[in-house]
Amino acid sequence: MLKRLFSSPTPAGGALGINERNLRYVYARNDKNAFPYADDKILCKEALDAAGIACASTYGIIERIGDIPRVWQSLQHYERLAVKPAKGSGGGGIIILKKDSEGRWCSGGRVLSDEQIFSHLAQLLMGMYSFGTSDRVLVEQCIIPHSFFHEIYPAGVPDFRVILLDQKPAMGMLRLPTARSNGKANLHQGGLGIGINMEAGTLAYAYDGQAYHTVHPDSQQQILDKKIPYWEELLELSIQTAEAFPELGYLGVDIVLDQELGPLIMEINVRPGLGIQLANRASLKQPLQTISANY
Amino acid sequence: MLRRNAYGIVAGMLLMIPLLLVLIKQVQQRYSWQDLLPKEAYSVSYEFDMFHLPEQAYVESYLPVSNNRQRIQTVPAEEGQLVLHTTQDETGLRARWESAGQTDVVFKHQFEFEGKALSYRLPKVAPLDEYFPDSVEQYRLSTAAIQSDHPLIRAVADSLKMLGFGHTMNSNYEYVSGLANTGSNALTDALTALKRQRASCNGQSRLFVALCRAQGIPARVAGGIILEQSEKRTSHLWAEAYYRGSWIPFDVLNGHFASLPANYLELYHGDEFLLGRTSDIGFDYQFVINKRHHTLSAASDRIPMLWSLLNHQSVSIDLLRTILLLPVAALLIALLKNVIGLKTFGVFLPALIALSLVGNNVYWTIGAFAIILIVISGLHYSLDRLGLLHTPKLVIMLLAVILTLLLLGHLGYRMEWDNWPSIFMLPLVIMAIAAERFAKVLTEDNFEEAFKMLGSTLLVSLLCYPVFSSELLIGVLLTFPELYLSMIGLLLLLGRWIGLRIVEHFRFSPLTLSN
Numbered sequence: 001m002l003k004r005l006f007s008s009p010t011p012a013g014g015a016l017g018i019n020e021r022n023l024r025y026v027y028a029r030n031d032k033n034a035f036p037y038a039d040d041k042i043l044c045k046e047a048l049d050a051a052g053i054a055c056a057s058t059y060g061i062i063e064r065i066g067d068i069p070r071v072w073q074s075l076q077h078y079e080r081l082a083v084k085p086a087k088g089s090g091g092g093g094i095i096i097l098k099k100d101s102e103g104r105w106c107s108g109g110r111v112l113s114d115e116q117i118f119s120h121l122a123q124l125l126m127g128m129y130s131f132g133t134s135d136r137v138l139v140e141q142c143i144i145p146h147s148f149f150h151e152i153y154p155a156g157v158p159d160f161r162v163i164l165l166d167q168k169p170a171m172g173m174l175r176l177p178t179a180r181s182n183g184k185a186n187l188h189q190g191g192l193g194i195g196i197n198m199e200a201g202t203l204a205y206a207y208d209g210q211a212y213h214t215v216h217p218d219s220q221q222q223i224l225d226k227k228i229p230y231w232e233e234l235l236e237l238s239i240q241t242a243e244a245f246p247e248l249g250y251l252g253v254d255i256v257l258d259q260e261l262g263p264l265i266m267e268i269n270v271r272p273g274l275g276i277q278l279a280n281r282a283s284l285k286q287p288l289q290t291i292s293a294n295y
Numbered sequence: 296m297l298r299r300n301a302y303g304i305v306a307g308m309l310l311m312i313p314l315l316l317v318l319i320k321q322v323q324q325r326y327s328w329q330d331l332l333p334k335e336a337y338s339v340s341y342e343f344d345m346f347h348l349p350e351q352a353y354v355e356s357y358l359p360v361s362n363n364r365q366r367i368q369t370v371p372a373e374e375g376q377l378v379l380h381t382t383q384d385e386t387g388l389r390a391r392w393e394s395a396g397q398t399d400v401v402f403k404h405q406f407e408f409e410g411k412a413l414s415y416r417l418p419k420v421a422p423l424d425e426y427f428p429d430s431v432e433q434y435r436l437s438t439a440a441i442q443s444d445h446p447l448i449r450a451v452a453d454s455l456k457m458l459g460f461g462h463t464m465n466s467n468y469e470y471v472s473g474l475a476n477t478g479s480n481a482l483t484d485a486l487t488a489l490k491r492q493r494a495s496c497n498g499q500s501r502l503f504v505a506l507c508r509a510q511g512i513p514a515r516v517a518g519g520i521i522l523e524q525s526e527k528r529t530s531h532l533w534a535e536a537y538y539r540g541s542w543i544p545f546d547v548l549n550g551h552f553a554s555l556p557a558n559y560l561e562l563y564h565g566d567e568f569l570l571g572r573t574s575d576i577g578f579d580y581q582f583v584i585n586k587r588h589h590t591l592s593a594a595s596d597r598i599p600m601l602w603s604l605l606n607h608q609s610v611s612i613d614l615l616r617t618i619l620l621l622p623v624a625a626l627l628i629a630l631l632k633n634v635i636g637l638k639t640f641g642v643f644l645p646a647l648i649a650l651s652l653v654g655n656n657v658y659w660t661i662g663a664f665a666i667i668l669i670v671i672s673g674l675h676y677s678l679d680r681l682g683l684l685h686t687p688k689l690v691i692m693l694l695a696v697i698l699t700l701l702l703l704g705h706l707g708y709r710m711e712w713d714n715w716p717s718i719f720m721l722p723l724v725i726m727a728i729a730a731e732r733f734a735k736v737l738t739e740d741n742f743e744e745a746f747k748m749l750g751s752t753l754l755v756s757l758l759c760y761p762v763f764s765s766e767l768l769i770g771v772l773l774t775f776p777e778l779y780l781s782m783i784g785l786l787l788l789l790g791r792w793i794g795l796r797i798v799e800h801f802r803f804s805p806l807t808l809s810n
Binding site: 014015017018019020023024126127128207212274277278281282283 | 633636684685791792793794795796799802803805806
């Protein structure tokens with residue numbers, strides 16, 4: 001009876017479930033002391049920079065409210081900025097600032113005064129988007145999505161997610177925004193999860209939470225078998241990232257493709273979601289077990 | 296591999312061995328569920344204050360006796376006060392306390408009571424008895440206060456008499472309950488009650504008895520005290536009708552048809568007075584009643600140690616409910632989360648919500664809970680847009696919970712909803728926390744996810760509710776505390792269980808198609 005309790009059943013395509021993911025991978029392979037790298041974007045970037053891994057350039061870090069005017073002054077020569085709370089989650093609090101033709105800062109088509117920007121920065125510092133804890137603000141280079149994505153769907157910032165075990169890629173997925181997902185690329189917010197053929201570096205089927213598609217549901221652009229640019233670099237970058245965090249044996253790496261700079265690491269995740277299996281129409285178990293067996 | 300097996304074996308043994316112990320104990324002791332159910336027990340004290348006493352004086356009353364529905368344990372009286380004589384007759388156990396030369400006496404007679412509810416199912420159409428034992432013949436006779444042979448009473452009794460005992464009792468009961476209640480304790484005889492069409496509880500009972508007797512059914516009044524946490528001076532009368540060897544109780548005033556609640560102390564049968572005394576003495580009395588939960592059942596000699604917690608007056612059953620049942624509810628939540636895959640706001644929040652349902656109307660409370668959560672999170676959404684700091688925002692939400700409660704309470708009062716005050720029993724802080732969690736998911740995730748989680752949190756709370764409302768479970772855990780070890784064993788197994796959660800079978804069902 002005990003044996004039956006401990007061996008997992010095989011329905012639902014033998015998918016990896018949360019219980020098994022947590023016990024076998026998240027808890028067993030990851031050192032809790034390294035979790036802050038996943039929770040704090042600034043810590044993560046510092047580690048990535050130290051390891052020489054390509055990521056969006058850091059323009060400035062604001063630690064205290066008193067720092068705001070000084071840091072803000074130092075940012076004035078940039079054309080585009082991404083402002084993020086270090087410990088925010090779900091994209092809350094992130095604003096993209098662009099200069100308009102007259103050199104005024106705009107966000108989402110609206111001109112912002114310096115006071116408005118300062119007030120937003122102060123809110124981020126006081127933990128408005130970090131649930132009660134005071135926070136730091138990261139100002140970094142604004143990504144321009146690669147034209148490859150524009151061919152499929154010309155809005156939002158798509159990203160790749162690669163799950164690695166022991167520094168070896170196990171599964172990958174591309175997350176694309178849709179009209180329904182409101183610019184967000186998260187699967188359960190209505191985004192599209194697209195499976196990746198890891199060997200060939202091509203896209204597979206796109207899953208929207210209900211059905212699998214071969215074309216983007218909004219633009220009708222072909223997705224299936226589309227070749228991913230920079231795929232080899234992208235994979236190599238994910239491996240370098242995993243190597244930069246040796247305490248994290250099981251992690252998800254989020255990568256964007258910049259028009260000019262190519263693949264850049266955005267953040268890492270110590271509890272990468274299991275929806276990637278739905279996007280790939282395959283269980284994570286086999287690739288993870290193969291890696292474990294050969295390690 | 297070996298280590299995992301060893302872990303499984305230890306956890307499995309932790310689960311099974313206590314269960315085995317429970318089984319052995321049960322086989323030895325043969326507890327019935329009645330034994331294990333914590334019973335309401337009362338400590339009752341007759342307190343007499345006598346003064347200006349002549350050479351010889353007495354007080355008379357009845358003492359309760361144990362029978363099939365009440366258990367009495369007398370607490371030994373203090374020495375050197377009044378001298379107690381008891382005599383048993385067909386009305387009950389008469390007690391007479393006599394003074395021995397004192398002029399002022401404060402006297403106490405105390406006993407413990409444990410009762411159970413009694414209820415009969417009367418055969419509707421079974422014919423009335425025709426022959427009765429000699430001992431009950433006297434209960435068919437007309438008396439000064441129960442004038443069953445008066446033409447007026449006979450006429451009404453004839454009109455109420457039906458085929459069958461159950462139907463006849465039903466029509467007598469309906470007739471007497473149609474009388475207006477005077478609410479007083481004044482003595483009323485059966486005929487006066489009939490003529491005036493209004494009566495006190497003793498008048499109603501006497502009329503009921505008179506109607507039965509006029510129909511040829513032996514009947515009598517019974518006297519006692521309704522036990523509740525109080526100091527009172529009032530006793531209570533109800534009626535009993537004889538049918539096939541049993542005296543069936545009827546309390547028209549309090550709506551008990553062929554049944555008697557567990558908290559009725561039976562003292563005497565027949566139209567008697569509860570108290571009698573020497574005239575012309577100073578006299579005051581009261582019945583001091585303390586309610587408590589414990590068992591006094593026949594199994595009292597084999598009651599396990601932990602029951603003494605419940606027997607101790609300063610540990611209430613509600614306190615024990617929280618302490619003993621919270622881990623059980625949490626275990627249930629662990630199963631619902633890790634095996635079924637329900638997502639809830641926190642682990643203990645649903646348990647705390649369920650705990651707050653105990654003693655309240657469940658659906659009304661859950662409904663109010665949902666309404667308040669939705670109102671509050673709407674508020675949270677707008678406060679978020681204003682860009683407020685976390686803590687002040689949380690306090691505003693607590694205030695909003697209270698204002699919403701006040702509004703609902705006011706509405707309930709105005710519209711005369713049933714038990715509207717129970718809305719104020721809702722746990723304020725728990726609601727504010729739940730609202731905050733709800734709002735957090737709302738902002739971090741999306742609308743659908745937040746409502747799904749709210750729904751499953753309330754569902755899990757509802758599923759935990761039977762755990763908290765079960766007093767039998769309290770008794771079982773007090774008797775077999777080793778069950779907690781089993782729970783730890785089960786949780787150790789659950790903590791290493793890697794199977795798919797049930798909702799994941801649905802979530803990942805698209806994968807099956809490709810295989």
